[in-house]
Amino acid sequence: MTGVRWDGLAAFQRDLHVLPQTLTDEARPIARTAADATAMATATRTVRRSGDLVAGISVSSRPAGSGGVAYVVRSAAVYAGVYESGSHGARMTAAGWNRGPMPAAHVLVPTAMRSRTTMRDALVGMVRAEGLKVHG
Numbered sequence: 650m651t652g653v654r655w656d657g658l659a660a661f662q663r664d665l666h667v668l669p670q671t672l673t674d675e676a677r678p679i680a681r682t683a684a685d686a687t688a689m690a691t692a693t694r695t696v697r698r699s700g701d702l703v704a705g706i707s708v709s710s711r712p713a714g715s716g717g718v719a720y721v722v723r724s725a726a727v728y729a730g731v732y733e734s735g736s737h738g739a740r741m742t743a744a745g746w747n748r749g750p751m752p753a754a755h756v757l758v759p760t761a762m763r764s765r766t767t768m769r770d771a772l773v774g775m776v777r778a779e780g781l782k783v784h785g
Contacts, residue, residue, distance in 0.1 A: 668779070673717050675775050683768035684708045684720035690760045691722065701726045722761065733757050 685708060692703045705725035713719040723729070735753030742748060773783050 669715060672776065672779065673715065676772055677718055679768060679771045679775065680718065680720055681708075681710075683764045683771075684722055686767070687722045687757075687761050687764040690764070691724075691757050694756045694760065695732075696754070702729060702732060705729065722757070724757075 688706050688708050692706050695702050697703060702724055707723060709721050710718050711721065731751055732754050733756060736751040738750060740748040740751060776783055
């Protein structure tokens with residue numbers, strides 16, 4: 650008769666059960682650090698005229714699946730989207746003067762992309778430190 654004996658199976662099952670929560674708890678500060686870095690770098694790279702764009706930059710959190718959290722970096726300034734992406738038509742002053750299209754600043758999106766890459770590398774390192782293999 651052939652059989653398999655597995656010492657420590659109960660402990661392994663317990664560890665697997667708590668692993669998702671452990672990883673979530675360890676990932677939360679990594680994600681927050683990336684969001685804060687994005688907000689700070691965006692504020693630094695934003696042209697200051699009235700100060701509304703920079704003053705409106707904030708980081709907020711919202712729940713994500715399986716007990717996780719997502720962080721959102723945004724500017725509350727009404728014209729933040731136009732500053733980031735530019736305008737494609739002519740801009741007019743209140744007096745009717747044509748000011749032409751607003752060129753795109755491209756500050757937030759490239760900054761967020763760099764922060765996301767740094768965050769991904771930190772998360773992969775965290776998962777590997779837990780003894781898991783990461784592919785891709």
